[in-house]
Amino acid sequence: MLSPHDVSARRRAFRQLHESGCFVIPNPWDPGSARYLQQLGFKALATTSSGAAWRHAKADGQMPVEETLAHLREMVAATALPVNADFEAGFAADAAGVARNVRLAVETGVAGLSIEDSTGDANEPLRDIASAVERMRAARAAIDEAGGETLLVGRAENFIVGRPDLRDAIRRLQAYAEAGADCLYAPGIATREQIAAVVAAVAPKPVNLLVGFPTELTLRDIEALGVRRVSVGGALARAAWGGFMRAAQLIATEGKFDGFAGAAAGAELNRLMREG
Helix, strand or coil: CCCHHHHHHHHHHHHHHCCCCCEECCCCCCHHHHHHHHHCCCCCEECCHHHHHHHCCCCCCCCCHHHHHHHHHHHHHHCCCCEEEECCCCCCCCHHHHHHHHHHHHHCCCCEEEEECECCCCCCCECCHHHHHHHHHHHHHHHHHCCCCCEEEEECCHHHCCCCCHHHHHHHHHHHHHCCCCEEECCCCCCHHHHHHHHHHHCCCCEEEECCCCCCCCHHHHHHCCCCEEECCCHHHHHHHHHHHHHHHHHHHHCCCHHHCCCCCHHHHHHHHHHC
8 A cells, every 4th residue: 555655756756757858658457567667667657448448358448437446556556656547538427426536546546647528429429628628627626625736637539539620629628728637638649740739739738649559750759749748558458469369369270379489488577577
């Protein structure tokens, strides 16, 4: 169990990372992957709703708030790094429910959490801006009532729910910034022009960029565009699943074990977990 002093120290360190430069905040899906990323020297980690869901044999979005909170506690305990929570849409139908659940998330010891504006309804995938802003303000108030240390990320989901309207995404991010979001995030933007437009629109607040697929952009390119932090969403979990699926399919369909080539050594994994 982390002490209040340790939790505050992580939250202060996390906020400092957002003040200058550009850092990668990779997304582990379980304690072991978090432990490995810490040993690689990353300064902070972020959970992934999709990776966590797949780990529990569920589709993204199917984990209830109780399971998500348990996952957050597990991830915070697994590493000495600040952890940002993918808190989806707050797991509530109204702003009061978002506030209640955000308070519970803050109690897990996370250093930051994101609230998105998606609905889960394919016909109307985005909340109207007014209700999304109300929910962001509720999240902000809940964090402030808990001491104000936890960083709040506002997410405009346009580009990953089939509504790739950059102007609307920017309007949403600006509204979320005004409502109290500390960091802004439009997952799915990918071109230099889109990225630069979002950075300029919400400046001086920091921007998170999702890089979940191969791109010609390097971290240096992304930093030059003014992005403050880069996350990878479920990409690392998908990469792990990809290796597992290829190896398993070879056994099932061809009776071959070639898929184990390139697998991590058991001794290395044991050392990693032992040294923690």
